[in-house]
Amino acid sequence: MYTPIQLKAELLSKGISLTENLINNFSVxxxxxxxxxxxxxxxxxxxxxxxxxxxxxxxxxxxxxxxxVETDSEWLLDYMDDIYFLINKxxxxxxxxxxxxxxxxxxxxxxxxxxLSQIVTLYxxxxxxxxxxxxxxxxxxxxxxxxxxxxxxxxxxTDFVLTINPDLIYESVILALQDEECPAxxxxxxxxxxxxxxxxxxxxxxxxxxxxxxxxxxxxxxxxHLIVYPPENLELLEELxxxxxxxxxxxxxxxxxxxxxxxxxxxxxxxxxHIFDALEKAVSVLGKNKVYSILVGGLEPLESLKSxxxxxxxxxxxxxxxxxxxxxxxxxxxxxxxxxxxxxxMGKELxxxxxxxxxxxxxxxxxxxSIDSEAYKGLFQLTS
Numbered sequence: 001m002y003t004p005i006q007l008k009a010e011l012l013s014k015g016i017s018l019t020e021n022l023i024n025n026f027s028v029x030x031x032x033x034x035x036x037x038x039x040x041x042x043x044x045x046x047x048x049x050x051x052x053x054x055x056x057x058x059x060x061x062x063x064x065x066x067x068x069v070e071t072d073s074e075w076l077l078d079y080m081d082d083i084y085f086l087i088n089k090x091x092x093x094x095x096x097x098x099x100x101x102x103x104x105x106x107x108x109x110x111x112x113x114x115x116l117s118q119i120v121t122l123y124x125x126x127x128x129x130x131x132x133x134x135x136x137x138x139x140x141x142x143x144x145x146x147x148x149x150x151x152x153x154x155x156x157x158t159d160f161v162l163t164i165n166p167d168l169i170y171e172s173v174i175l176a177l178q179d180e181e182c183p184a185x186x187x188x189x190x191x192x193x194x195x196x197x198x199x200x201x202x203x204x205x206x207x208x209x210x211x212x213x214x215x216x217x218x219x220x221x222x223x224x225h226l227i228v229y230p231p232e233n234l235e236l237l238e239e240l241x242x243x244x245x246x247x248x249x250x251x252x253x254x255x256x257x258x259x260x261x262x263x264x265x266x267x268x269x270x271x272x273x274h275i276f277d278a279l280e281k282a283v284s285v286l287g288k289n290k291v292y293s294i295l296v297g298g299l300e301p302l303e304s305l306k307s308x309x310x311x312x313x314x315x316x317x318x319x320x321x322x323x324x325x326x327x328x329x330x331x332x333x334x335x336x337x338x339x340x341x342x343x344x345x346m347g348k349e350l351x352x353x354x355x356x357x358x359x360x361x362x363x364x365x366x367x368x369x370s371i372d373s374e375a376y377k378g379l380f381q382l383t384s
Contacts, residue, residue: 004057005379007086007095008065009343012323012369015070016077016086018050025079026051030099033067034121036131036160037190038149040325041069051077053124053368054084054097063379064100064124066368068325100125105179110171118161119172124366127225128176128187130169132207134162136192137200138265145252146262147296150192152329166210173214177222185364187211190227197269201231205239212243225362227294230270230278237281248292248320248362249278254308255300262299262332276315283316291317292362297346297371298324298338306349318359320372321350343371344380351375 002010026032026049033041033052041050054077056063067077074090077097086095106117123129138144139151161168173187189208194200208226215222225246231237240247251272253259259272266272275293282291293312295305305321312319323343326332338346353359354376361372374380 002093002095003379004063005347005374006340006344007056008063008371008374009340009347011065011075011086012068012325013337013340013343014075015068015073015337016075017071017073018067018069019076019078021079022077022084023048023050029101031102031122031125034117034160035153035158036121036129036134037153038327039153040066040149040327042071043328045069051099054086054099055125056095056097062125062365063374064126064366064368066325068369100183101181103176103179103182103184105176105182108175110168110175112168114161115159116172116175118159119164119168120176122182122184123188124363124368126183126185126366127363128173128182128184130164130172130187130189130207130211131160131191132164132169132189132204133191133194134158134160137195138193138269140195141265141268143265143268145265146331147299147324147327149327149330152327164207166206169207170210170214173211174218177214177218177220184222186223186225186366187215188225188227193229193269197229197232198236201228201236202239204228205236208240208243208245212245223364229266230275232270234278234281237278237285240282241285243286245286246290246292246362247282247286248294249275249282250294251275251279251308251312251319252294252296253299254295254311255304258300258304276311279312279317280315288316289318289358289360292320293317294320294322294362294370296324297321297343302342302345302349305346309349309353313353313357313359318357318362318372319350319353320362320367320370321346321375322367322370325369347371347375347380351378351380 108116121129227248309319361376363370
C-alpha cells in the first residue's frame, strides 16, 4: 500500500508507461498534453493525444503529478470499463486516478483569430501557464542548462505563439478567467531569456503588469507568479515594488561546481552569486513569502541540496524543489533520475524548512514535478 506522496515519488522517479487501451480511450473531456516549453516524453509521442498530468487520490488530497512517459516503467497507466488506473506490472498494485478537465477556453478565439490556447494553457490543473518567449539566449550561444529541452521541443514546431505583447496577454487572461468552470487559482508567467538581460526583465515586467490588470478587471481573487532570470542591473527589481506577486529567480543547483557544470550559460550571464544578490534584493523589495527560488532535485547530493534550502531560507527566500526529469535530446537524457527514497528524503528536508520558516508554496496544489505543496501540507511525515 502506498500513501499518495509515496506514489507521487514513485511516478516522478520511474515515469509512467501508457497502454494502448489508455491512448485509445483517453476521453476528449480531459486535458491533453501540450508542450509550451520542453518535452519529457519519447519523440514518437509528440503527436499522440495523451494526458498531461493525473490526480492521485482524486476524492481527497488530489495530488497532481506529471505524466513523464518512460516506455519501460513498471508503472502502467491503463483503462478498462470506464475507469482509468495505475497498475504496477511487478506487484499488480492498482490505483484509480483521474485527470484535469479540458477548460472551455481552449476552444476560444482571440480578436486576431488565434486560439486562446496558443497563449494560455492550464498547468497542473490549477495554474494558467503563459510561456511568453519560445527561444532562449542560452540556447543561441550553445550553452543551455543541461536539463532544459526548450530547443529540442520548439525546434520541432509547436502551435504556440513565439512572442507575446502586453495587449495580447491582457486579452488572453481576461478571456481565460471568464471561463467559470476553469479551476485555476494562479497565473504563472515565464519564458526564455533575451541576450540583453535588462531588456528581458523589463519585457516580462511589462507582461506581468498586463496580467495584474487583467486579474483586477476580472474581479477575481487569483495569485500571479513570475519566473524570470535576474536583470543585470538589480535596481530594476524596484519595478516590482508594491506589486502583489510571487517572484521566482531560480538557483537551479546550490553546489557551485555542479552549477557551473550543468548551467554553463548562466555562469556567463551573471553566475550563481548574481542570482543570490538578486534574490536578496527582491526580498527587500517584495517581502516574505513573495520571493522563491527553485532547486532541481536530483542534480546534487542531498547534503548539498539541504545546504541550499537553508541558505535560501535564511535570506527570506522560499525554496522550491522541482524533481529532475531527463528529457530526450538533452545532455542529461541518460542521467540517472533520483530514486524514490531520494525524493522522499528531499521532501522531508523541504518540509522541515517550510515548518521552521513559515513559508508558503509557489505551486500550491498545481506542481506536477514539484513537491513544495506537499511539503507545505506536511505529507512527508506520512512516509516515516
